[in-house]
Amino acid sequence: MKQYTIRRILQLIPVLLGISILIFAVMKMIPGDVISGILGVEATPELRAQLAAKYGLDRPYIVQYLDWIGGVLRGDFGESIRTAEPILPQILTRFQVTAELTILAAVISWFVAIPLGILAAVKRNSMADRLIRVFALLGVSVPGFALSILLILFLSLAFGYFSPLGYVGFFEDPLRNLQIMILPASILGISISGSVMRMTRSSVLEVLRQDFVRTVRAKGASERVAIFKHVLRSALIPIVTLVGMQIGSLLGGAVIVEQIFSLPGLGQMTLTGINQRDYPVVQGCVLFIAFVYVLVNVVTDLLYAYIDPRISYD
């Protein structure tokens, strides 16, 4: 187990390195640059050269990359070209918003999807099962942006409600923070509840067929107790691993939802960065997002190995 943990972490190194190279290369290949963005209609070749020198953009790519990645390893993500602010502290502040949004969304999706998934499995092939499946699939099928805009419009027209403006952190004012987050988090939660439901359903089905459940049933324990005590515990394992996979779609979904609800999260920061061609900001944000995602996946892998002793890792 210990060996597996170490190996899994060592595997991260080439992946993260590859990610950083890919991000850097992409940023260089994207047409349009930050200097044009800053200078706008006033650009002249001399000014361009002057600015390029100021930001070190006139050096060879390899030097720029090494400079950047060297800084990242020392915990220095560089400065935003637009605002001259150091990037890492900004990313960390923004990440709190995105993290809260995704966690809240995940929790909402579990509350909705796990009970439904169990119900669907227990009543397999019944009308209830089919309905639950269709609605779960519907949740996956509605584009998050469409749902967001429809909800905003509907709530404002029908109830005069608008998601409160002016973000405050959870620790500053939990109640107001939740008021701000609840709508975007629900929309994000709905979008993944389908896959959670499906995973719950199939893992519960699988466990239900296993011998020990039959034994428990045969022993005469009521079915409900059997399901909750034994089945759920075994079924939770694959559901836990799903969290790792969800993080990707949640972070991606957050990009869109944050934009519509103007939440100051990492996704919004990335999009603003892309629009302003602020290379260091985009590089930093995307690297950070990828890092979080990879890390969560490793942690869930390890957790999986830890929870489920049946799986052996040489």
Place this chain on the structure above:
Amino acid sequence: MKRLGQTIRDLWKDPMGRIGMIGILLVILVAIFAPLAAPFEPDKMVAMPKSAPSADYWFGTDNYGRDIFSRILYGARVSLEVGIIAVGIGAVAGYILGLLAGYFEGWVDRVIMCVMDILFAFPSILLAIFISAVLGRGLVNTMIAIGIVNIPVFARTVRAAVISAKGLEYVSNARSVGVRTGAILVRHISPNVVAPFTVQATLALSSAILTEASMSFLGLGIQPPDPSWGSMLSEARTFMEQAPWMAIFPALFIIVTILLFNILGDSLRDVLDPKLKT
């Protein structure tokens, strides 16, 4: 071929599978016969902008005065085209890479899966935005971008299936008897991969259509005047209160189509997954 027939029969027995199959067939027919069925040219400004649905313009007209019904029909082509080609790119590349990785293991596996992990580490919409930013906009580039995003999922699915298939007795027998690698891959392992692969492909189709819609929403996908449902919906945003039909119909078609693919994929999973057969 026999397997295919059997699969379809099994699907037909499942009411959900039946709905999925019929629905998708309809969407495909719409896409094929759009030029015959559409009352107007999709890019032509034929009427007063933002007219409500009427006998002449079933779904109303958009802000340019183009017939929404005709655009929806043509949009089915664009959406399906994007979905199928993007998934095709992802599936073929993923299939080959997964097969290689799973069969050879060792360093081939490590290198391929490392690259897959790298691609997989980006939220798909961000990766698609990135790739299309490099390639430029437009139908073809959007397909390629979404296709690349899809590679890792397929590679992983196929690799996992190959590794478990290798443990099967007849495969190891074939190996020990000295059957050539290529032959083993094609004859023995591939059929075992088909089931999880097909399920994945169906689900990937729905997410490809969704990704295209999201990209068009951000203005980075299909370029005008191509009538993709995603770009129609995105265009409709500003006119939500003036002309809700501009948003309702494309949204409805996106949702229903994605839903159909999801229903089919779900049902296919049940049918093909031997573990779930009772």
Place this chain on the structure above:
Amino acid sequence: MLCWDEHPPFPSDRYPQALACDIRNLNGKEVLTVKNAKKWLSLSLAGVLLTGLLAGCGGGNTPPASSAPSAPVSTTPVEGGILKYGTDSEPTGFDPHTVSEEASLRIINQLYETLVATNADMTYYGQLAESWEIPDDVTYIFYLRKGVKFHSGREMTADDVVYSFDRVLGKTEAGDIGALGSKDSYYGGIESVEAVDDYTVKFTLKEPNAAFLGNLTSNYGAIVDKDVIAENGDLMRADGGTGPFMLGEWLPDNYVELPKFEEYWEADRVKLGGITYYLIGDEAARLAALRTGEINIANLSSTNVTAAEKESNLSVLGYQTNDYIAMGCNLSTPALQDQNVRQAMSYALDRQTLINVVFNGQAQVSTMMPPAMGHWSLGADSFDLYQFNLDKAKELMEAAGYSDSNHLSLKLAAGLMDSLRQAAVVIQQQLSEIYIDVEITNLESGEYVDIWGKMSTPEAGFDLMVVSDGAGTDPNRAISFFFGTGSSANVFGFSNERVDELCALGIATTDEAKREEYYNEAQEICVEDSTKICIASPMKYFVSSTSVQGFAPSAADASDFRDTYLTQ
């Protein structure tokens, strides 16, 4: 067939005096059966929502409804009310000398002031300068207002004015990049700036410049606090201004707070306690927020103004801008070097239809001198090339060798801005009538600017580009900045000796009649040449709660909130 109803006149009681300009067709879209639309909307919304809620199983995702906004309006001003302003994009920073994009300028205009400023009728008034005199063509002496304080509390003196212009011109210590390219186009003609005494500044120009006062009103002419710059390096996130509001908390991608500056030199005039700018990128969401009172003022496009109008608690303020949209021809494309083809495109554009589609009718056909420039503009009506004439267009195309069997294919670059994106589609459609196949690409902003700078070379990869340009208030900017040989904004490679000559004449004299004559001729040449085919100059709209009073935006100044107050 496209048909457009007569536009009923504006209900004058609903619209304040600010509407000096053309608002004739705001109500024109009544034909669109808004009632019908509403019904549709709520029905379908309800349907979609129902399914959505069911899918997510309802529970907990519908926040409690707040009470509907109260309709009755009183006229008692609220002392210290906070104006909540919904903006569409995130500001990059607040340095008045380096930033030029709109979201930032909106805020910069509250923080900083200039020596002179523009009235709604395009005349000038002293802001930080109490008065000025012009003893000869090249000398301007400004007498500064006494007791004007920076937000730091320090008094502004002539040294600060000298410092500010040194900074803009890049003459201060190393590392200061000043106003970038604008230093040449705006202040390149300045020979020297001297402090005569604490409250008197003398500007000496290299040569007479009729646009000088006008140039001083730009944000690049803002007077800044050098101590703040010394402390912060620049003003991107610091506040070194004298304006009525100060930079408060800025939570990027969310909001910017500007509290009132209590020691403002005209503090009694300012009734607002502050302005908070909230980022709401989506237009539909901005309208929803206005409706529920989450914000009380925002910019909306003409399309949604019709919807806002129906609300009893919202009012609409519109003004004619001096911006215009145009289509530029890349002169490195051989086919476009033929003036026949360019003129054919100008004839083939049905500008009124485009205005109806893109601006909901809320724009005027415009040349490079938009109607808002008043007497400087010759008006689009006086040019045959700006009258839709398909026969003539076809004739010219045929003369250039094109026909049904020989089409011309052109690549058109547009931006993500709604008006550019939509104009491109209409242009594509209209040019298809004259044997031209247009392929559109919508470029995202960074890319757009990049390509824009290359539009006179094949490197651009595009033959045509839809642009939105600000003509400014002085004809010098409208012509020489966009059409002068080698000027940085003359991206399409237009060059005409006579135009250059006329611009030189026009800037060197202050005789209005003479200037008008020069610029009229230049305008005629530019229109005839058709390298840049101008299309329309749009209206711009603010929608506010009826509780917002005393705000009168104009093309000259759309961000003056000094007289604005909120009522109960």
